[in-house]
Amino acid sequence: MAVVVLDKICKTYGNKFHAIKDLSLTIEDGEFLILVGPSGCGKSTALRMIAGLEEITSGTLSIGGQDVEDLPPKDRDIAMVFQNYALYPHMTVFDNIAFSMKLAGKSKAEREKRVNEIAKVLQLETLLQNKPAHLSGGQRQRVAMGRAMVREPAAFLMDEPLSNLDAKLRVQMRAEIAGLQRQLGVTTIYVTHDQTEAMTMGDRVAVLKGGVLQQVDTPKALYHHP
Ligand code: ADP
Ligand code: ADP
Numbered sequence: 001m002a003v004v005v006l007d008k009i010c011k012t013y014g015n016k017f018h019a020i021k022d023l024s025l026t027i028e029d030g031e032f033l034i035l036v037g038p039s040g041c042g043k044s045t046a047l048r049m050i051a052g053l054e055e056i057t058s059g060t061l062s063i064g065g066q067d068v069e070d071l072p073p074k075d076r077d078i079a080m081v082f083q084n085y086a087l088y089p090h091m092t093v094f095d096n097i098a099f100s101m102k103l104a105g106k107s108k109a110e111r112e113k114r115v116n117e118i119a120k121v122l123q124l125e126t127l128l129q130n131k132p133a134h135l136s137g138g139q140r141q142r143v144a145m146g147r148a149m150v151r152e153p154a155a156f157l158m159d160e161p162l163s164n165l166d167a168k169l170r171v172q173m174r175a176e177i178a179g180l181q182r183q184l185g186v187t188t189i190y191v192t193h194d195q196t197e198a199m200t201m202g203d204r205v206a207v208l209k210g211g212v213l214q215q216v217d218t219p220k221a222l223y224h225h226p
Contacts, residue, residue: 002029003028004027006024009023009046010022019042020046025206033206035206042211080148080158087132156187158190160191200219205219
């Protein structure tokens with residue numbers, strides 16, 4: 001089943017600059033799709049349109065079978081993981097992860113159950129009472145993922161989540177995120193300018209250049225037919 005469907009999406013800034021041109025892309029249930037390309041090619045713009053943070057100039061977008069062009073971010077069945085983690089510094093790991101459940105009025109018992117499930121998957125069980133300042137970069141990244149997972153979204157959107165990490169941690173987190181994605185089976189769109197991430201982490205890679213989709217294929221096929 002297709003979870004995210006982009007059909008001839010265009011984005012124009014200031015009536016003339018075409019940041020995205022006729023982008024059509026289908027992301028299947030459980031798939032890990034990487035959107036890759038050089039800086040300025042339109043990756044963030046594309047992801048932000050899916051998230052509802054940027055208006056679509058023309059074209060249609062559906063998420064989980066629902067047309068969402070006119071829905072605000074909070075009404076779209078997605079969760080976004082940013083590169084700077086955007087954790088609340090004054091809250092514990094538990095409260096960071098539980099935050100959206102609290103906003104949604106879930107009971108304490110429900111919050112505890114769900115956060116504990118997530119903490120187990122992400123191996124954060126012993127860190128739930130810590131504050132972000134006392135975590136490593138990798139642990140913070142996992143908390144950010146936990147916060148996104150808590151709502152059980154139809155799709156995860158990740159915008160260069162590893163770009164602020166040092167090289168060693170980045171390599172470790174590549175494997176960790178790819179492993180988690182497979183374990184959770186959550187449909188994921190992952191934006192990066194890093195070719196190695198693109199070729200090692202995802203099920204399929206979409207290559208964007210100058211706002212135009214060049215190729216969409218498995219890493220293996222792209223490796224043999226670049
Ligand atoms: P990437 O994420 O691939 O680096 P972006 O999506 O950030 O690319 O940007 C694509 C192009 O659109 C760039 O040329 C960028 O300068 C331009 N752009 C992005 N946001 C705006 C904006 N708000 N107004 C005008 N141009 C923008
Ligand atoms: P990145 O390349 O990391 O995606 P950028 O530094 O290109 O981010 O953009 C940061 C912010 O500035 C974004 O909100 C983007 O929409 C906006 N932006 C980027 N390019 C332009 C531009 N030419 N004019 C106006 N806003 C822009």
